[in-house]
Amino acid sequence: MKLQEIFTQKEYSAIEVDKIVYARDASEFEGKCQAVVWPTNKEQLVNMLKFGISGGVHFTLRGAAMNTLGACVPAQSVVVDMSRMNKILEWGSDFVVVESGVVLSDLLRSLEKKKLFFPVKPLEYPVCTIGGMLAMNSYGLDTYYGPIALWVEELEIIDGKGNRILVSGAQMKDFVGMEGSTGVIYSAKLKLLFEPKEKTVSIFKFNTLTAMMDKVLILDKNPNVLSIEYFDEYCSSFLQLGQALHLLVEYNNDSGLIKNSEEIVKIDEMKEKLQDILVNKKYTQKEDPKIPLEQITKFLHWTQKNGVPCFGHMKLRILHPCLREGSKLHSEMYPLIHSLGGEVAGQYGIGIKRKRFLSAEKKAKYKILKEKYDPDKILNRGVLLD
Numbered sequence: 001m002k003l004q005e006i007f008t009q010k011e012y013s014a015i016e017v018d019k020i021v022y023a024r025d026a027s028e029f030e031g032k033c034q035a036v037v038w039p040t041n042k043e044q045l046v047n048m049l050k051f052g053i054s055g056g057v058h059f060t061l062r063g064a065a066m067n068t069l070g071a072c073v074p075a076q077s078v079v080v081d082m083s084r085m086n087k088i089l090e091w092g093s094d095f096v097v098v099e100s101g102v103v104l105s106d107l108l109r110s111l112e113k114k115k116l117f118f119p120v121k122p123l124e125y126p127v128c129t130i131g132g133m134l135a136m137n138s139y140g141l142d143t144y145y146g147p148i149a150l151w152v153e154e155l156e157i158i159d160g161k162g163n164r165i166l167v168s169g170a171q172m173k174d175f176v177g178m179e180g181s182t183g184v185i186y187s188a189k190l191k192l193l194f195e196p197k198e199k200t201v202s203i204f205k206f207n208t209l210t211a212m213m214d215k216v217l218i219l220d221k222n223p224n225v226l227s228i229e230y231f232d233e234y235c236s237s238f239l240q241l242g243q244a245l246h247l248l249v250e251y252n253n254d255s256g257l258i259k260n261s262e263e264i265v266k267i268d269e270m271k272e273k274l275q276d277i278l279v280n281k282k283y284t285q286k287e288d289p290k291i292p293l294e295q296i297t298k299f300l301h302w303t304q305k306n307g308v309p310c311f312g313h314m315k316l317r318i319l320h321p322c323l324r325e326g327s328k329l330h331s332e333m334y335p336l337i338h339s340l341g342g343e344v345a346g347q348y349g350i351g352i353k354r355k356r357f358l359s360a361e362k363k364a365k366y367k368i369l370k371e372k373y374d375p376d377k378i379l380n381r382g383v384l385l386d
Contacts, residue, residue, distance in 0.1 A: 003035065003057065003078065006047045011038045011084075022079040025065040025072035028325070029352055031382075033060075033074045038084045042158060042186045048080070049184070050162040052378040060380055061180035063101065063132030066124050068286070069351025071135070071179045075382040082131050085186070094192050095153060100131025100185045117193045119145035123275045131185045136349045137177030141271060142196075143313045144226040144250065149176045151191045159183040160374025174369050179349055180380045181366070182373040199226055200256025201264055206245040209304075213297050216314050219249055220293065226250040227315055229271070232300070234309035238277045239270055247314070274311065283309055283322035285330075289337045290318050290346030302336055318346040350384050358384075 004012050013019075014035040022033045034057075039045050052059055058077035065072045072079075085101035088110060096116075098107060104118075104125045111118055120140040122128055128138070134155070137147045145151075155167040157175055160183060167175060175183055206212035212230075219225050229248040237243045248267065249256065258264060278286070291299050296317070303310040303321050306329055312319030323329055334357060337344050344357045358366075366384050370377065 001051060003037070003048070003051060003055075006044055006051060007037050007039070011040065011044075012036070022062070022081070023074060025062070025067050025070065027068045027070040027073065027351065027353065029070035029073045031060075031070075031073040032076045033079050034076060035078045036081060037078060038081050040084045042156075042164065045080075045158045045184050045186060046162050046164060049158060049160065049378065052078075053160075053162065053376045058378050058381045060383075061131075061135070061184060063129035063135070064103070064124070064127045066128055066132065067136070067349070067351060069349055069353040071349060071351035071380070071383050073352060073382075077381055080184070082129065082184075085131075086129075089187060090189075094194075095189055096192060097187055097189045098130055099187050100129065100134070102130045104128050104130065104133065111192065115194065117196055118151070118190060119193060119196065120148045120151055123272060130188055130190070134176050134185050134188060135178070135180050139316075139347055141268070142227070142250075143316055144197075147177075149173070152176065152188055153191055154189040155185055156187045157183040158186055160376060160379045174373065177349070178366075178369065179351065179383050181384050182369050183379070197226070197252060199250045199252060199264065200254050201251070201258040201267055202249045202256045203241070203258070203267075204247045204249065205242065206247070209245065209297050209300055212245045212247060215247060216293075216296075219247070220315065222255075224251050224253045224255055225315070226252050227313065230310075230312045230314055230319070231274075232303065232310045234307075235274060235278075235311045238281070238309075239274060278309060278322050282324050284325045285323040285327060286348075287321050287323065287330075287333070287344075288318055288347040289321070289333075289342050289344055290316070291337065291340055291342040293317055295340040295342065298340060299336065299342070302333070306332075316346070352382055355384055355386070 018036045019033040022036045024030050060074040060077045060079050062072045062079050062081050082101040085099040087099045090097035122138050133148050137149050139147050157165050219228050227250045231246045233243050236246045308321045310321045345354050
């Protein structure tokens with residue numbers, strides 16, 4: 001059997017222009033694409049993976065390819081574009097089952113018609129797919145809802161051995177956040193809400209990091225605080241808040257000074273604009289270190305000293321220093337993060353770019369999972385592990 005026999009003529013391509021296009025994702029990396037397939041059903045996925053095992057063919061999974069770490073870059077592999085697996089399979093009163101290629105913005109529009117709400121909405125929501133979000137265990141803009149892992153009841157997986165398995169509970173950790181290296185996510189049963197949490201908001205202004213972090217320590221102990229969002233002088237200025245340090249604090253009660261729902265919507269829209277503003281100003285390399293709270297001041301001194309715009313989520317201890325493309329500051333920043341007891345990848349995953357910074361413990365864990373679910377190593381070669 002040939003790969004072309006599993007897919008129709010419109011679902012398989014080995015023409016040069018497609019191979020060039022699919023050799024890259026949104027990162028700076030470029031790989032070698034042997035062919036591209038667009039599966040439309042799970043039987044194709046099963047047959048494809050079994051073909052890969054018997055024929056020694058490798059596959060790289062791809063959603064919207066928004067990843068900036070090279071997680072969708074092929075390594076002498078066939079790219080599996082999941083975009084045509086975009087059906088809503090089942091509706092429930094408080095859940096929905098979707099194929100992994102469903103685009104989040106399309107799902108949100110369907111939920112709005114049914115007066116239902118899915119809380120994990122990343123900045124990339126107009127184009128990101130559910131499968132891609134699960135592969136990276138994405139957070140939304142409202143980080144207090146947690147990562148998408150908390151909003152999944154069940155997954156249907158085709159693992160690297162071609163087995164179809166239903167996954168729930170603790171076993172979902174073997175696939176969510178594993179960047180496609182342990183199996184193909186065919187479908188997901190997502191938990192829904194009837195409406196978002198009500199919140200109030202306060203915005204605090206500071207002239208020094210010391211004063212700001214003193215306030216963070218107080219807010220962090222407040223059980224009614226949902227999130228503490230940080231904006232440095234650059235980001236504050238870009239958002240027209242004034243050139244100072246700011247904390248945007250969201251509460252689950254009426255503690256916030258801003259209670260009007262229309263004003264709160266405008267604040268949410270302001271947060272959504274920041275990434276586009278940064279990209280337009282050529283700060284395209286957004287990082288996501290996770291830093292212990294007591295060490296955050298040292299890291300923010302470094303961003304200030306180097307003129308690096310930075311914002312972040314203080315309750316998660318995740319910051320977003322934004323570098324210009326081609327910046328050499330990574331070589332200084334990553335060792336600094338380690339020296340502060342932090343993690344290079346707090347929110348966006350590992351991909352190709354950051355696998356050399358994985359701890360020995362995480363490498364050992366990933367190797368065990370790879371051997372369990374993909375012993376022939378046909379999935380996402382070069383991602384997470386060499």
